[in-house]
Amino acid sequence: MSITFEEFNVIVGSMEGRLAKNINKAMTKNALRMEAAAKLNATTFPRVIDNRLRSSIMGTVINFQEDDYLILRAGGLTAPNRPFSESADVVYAAIQEFGGNSDMEGGARYIKPKFYLKRARDKIKPIFERDLKAAAEATLKGELY
Numbered sequence: 001m002s003i004t005f006e007e008f009n010v011i012v013g014s015m016e017g018r019l020a021k022n023i024n025k026a027m028t029k030n031a032l033r034m035e036a037a038a039k040l041n042a043t044t045f046p047r048v049i050d051n052r053l054r055s056s057i058m059g060t061v062i063n064f065q066e067d068d069y070l071i072l073r074a075g076g077l078t079a080p081n082r083p084f085s086e087s088a089d090v091v092y093a094a095i096q097e098f099g100g101n102s103d104m105e106g107g108a109r110y111i112k113p114k115f116y117l118k119r120a121r122d123k124i125k126p127i128f129e130r131d132l133k134a135a136a137e138a139t140l141k142g143e144l145y
Contacts, residue, residue: 022135022145027061027070030128034072035059037120046114056090
């Protein structure tokens with residue numbers, strides 16, 4: 001089978017939009033997987049008491065300057081397109097993730113890092129890589145992921 005250069009360009013052009021959709025879908029699936037894993041981590045270590053930390057964990061895919069980014073974050077419920085007030089922010093989320101000094105009643109104390117987000121990312125990363133490969137393969141076959 002042979003095709004002209006123009007036909008090749010048409011095929012590649014149609015794949016570009018499909019590839020972007022397939023990659024975005026794989027990223028969205030894995031953002032939700034990472035969010036679920038991070039919420040499970042926050043339930044066990046650090047052991048949350050009031051659910052504010054766990055509720056603040058969010059995995060999402062954003063488009064910034066024509067590129068898609070998978071974001072896993074905690075602590076800030078205040079974000080564009082999110083109807084939450086500033087008072088909903090969980091200010092201790094970063095200290096629980098990375099460690100640091102916490103001003104508590106009775107003096108400051110050092111809190112060890114828990115890496116509840118990093119552990120979630122590391123756990124899901126191999127699945128994410130597999131899904132990206134599957135999305136690319138589906139694109140080459142002319143299918144949606």
